[in-house]
Amino acid sequence: MPSTKNLSAMIRGTEQPDSSDKRQTDGVSCFYCHQISKVHHAKTQNINFSSATSDDKPTMFGNLKNPDSSDKHHAENNEIYKNSEVCMGCHSHKENSHGFEVCNTKNEHDTRSDCIGCHMPKAAGGNEKFNKRGRDEYATHKFLGIRSDEMIKKTVKLELAYKENSIELTIVNKMGHSIITHPMRLKFAKTVVRRGGNVIWSNFTESPIEDKEATFIIAFKDAEDKPSMPHTAVGYKINQNLKAMSSKVIKYNVPNLQKGDEIESTWISYVVNPQIAKKLEITTKEVIEPYIGVKESIVVR
Template sequence: MKFILSFLVLLGMSLNAEVKYPSSESCNECHENIYREHTASMHHKSSLFKDEVHAKVKEAVNKDTYKCAICHMPATKNLRAVMSGEKQPDPNSYRQTDGVSCFFCHQISKIYDSKAHKINFSNYKGEKKPTVFGNLKKPYESNEHESQSNEIYKNSEVCMGCHSHKQNAKGFEVCNTKNQYDKTSDCIGCHMPSTPGTIEKKDKGIRNNYASHEFLGVHSLDMVKKAVKLELAYKDEVLNLTITNKMGHSIITHPMRLKFAKTVITRDSKVVWTNFKDSPLEDKQATFIIVFKDEDGKPALPNKAIDYKLNRNLKANTSKTVTYKVPKLQKGDEIKTTWISYIVNPKIAKKLDITTKDIVKPYVGVEESLYIY
């Protein structure tokens, strides 16, 4: 009798024990296509354990506290303690190394708008069978979770929980996309395009397409090639280059980026003119960059910024025309403009000793050529 009673007590303790927070890997059991995409995405690689840029910036800005954890590894169990510096990030915790995990993204119930940044409200309370949200026409039955449609997943508001704005301790906004966002914005439609296939193994035949979970962006060459449109026109030693931003937000949304149009005129395979020699910054009109300044007016990292030292940008769905005075061209000359994008400005990468090849390399986007006949 005592054995049976002890067994029942232990059983009750195990049933009432805290339910393990679902890891991204646990989603692979049913959602193998989405899991494969997610593990290659910057959402999965957002933590300082998997993103060299983020790790180096964190080290340079503040070695003790980690306020960025609220967006870069939001599933952290002791999030407040890690943000304040009471606890340090743990490379052995999958809730941290998962970055912006599958489960975290799909259990956001609403978004709170604060002055410094927006905040995602978690729906999860430790339930054994939690509710997950999405843009669902028909919620699916599952043994692992309840499925429910949520309006914030339909109009991309869920993205703004992290990608809206960030204000530093000095009250200066170091990034902002909220001014270009409204209820009709389609972040999801662009960055999570419709992909042939099914969302889960047993779903075959029910769906023919699903939203890609690669979260394509500046790390994707395909996306870089879609970002802008280039147009060239030449007459009487005057060259006009029109750059059109095709994106739903400014060309520069992150202060570490560098993007520019390189224009070269060749004659018999030899360069006879170019819009810059050593640095794209020589061409102020065709280079897009943000540089912050500190209280002394010197270039600064985001945490010490009080204003812009340099702000060359182009808003969503707008164009600008750059005019160059060039040498008189001859029959057979070629004018070629190439769009080039850096995830991290090479000067910043050198300063922070960032060496990851896919981060420091140039991403060559769309090209446009004009021949003189």
């Protein structure tokens, strides 16, 4: 659908997708991304300029210096595919009709940002079966994210320390954007103390929200200060987040720490906050299950 010619009308709600038109039913595909020739930065949201024409042989862009064309398309090098600028057409920001930004990564995107390097890591070989140039490596198109065990263990670093009757947890955001970029996400650090294999202390009992310092979540509010969906939001009801490449230290009072006690902290992420999933009756397993990230543990000496 992003490639459809009547996208603006669909966004306004004045037209519906035509099931017989492939351009209107196709999702984000190879042709959509690789035909972006330029990204125009605008106030409410950025705009992609596409090279798509009615020509039977379209022009595809990428990061290769001297790309091979084929009988299916032309190929050209484009600088925006090198510095991740191409990603910012869709993933920069979105402002609703009330002038409130419901998502934003543009404030943290600069010349050092590497969306492609993180979400499309290099792999050996080439991505096509017939490779005339015999490339040594290519950018994978797995688009790793919160559902990837490989990715989720790289995003955050946990550090633990203790003194007498206290624990110190440091959470380091290693990502190039805030920990929460989507209002349905829930991420948190669960910290426990075990003695003889039994948990004798935890930073929360039932819900991670009990420990606001170690929980990362955002929720919007409307003009009446009530929880709202993104389209009616005028501000944040809750904004517990951590900016790119930054850290925070959390201190817990834990009485009677003893020699041999094990302190463990685990990073846990949900694609959809379980409370939201329940309210919206979302039951898809990969959306509602927890994704376990990095773990850190120390033993009291």
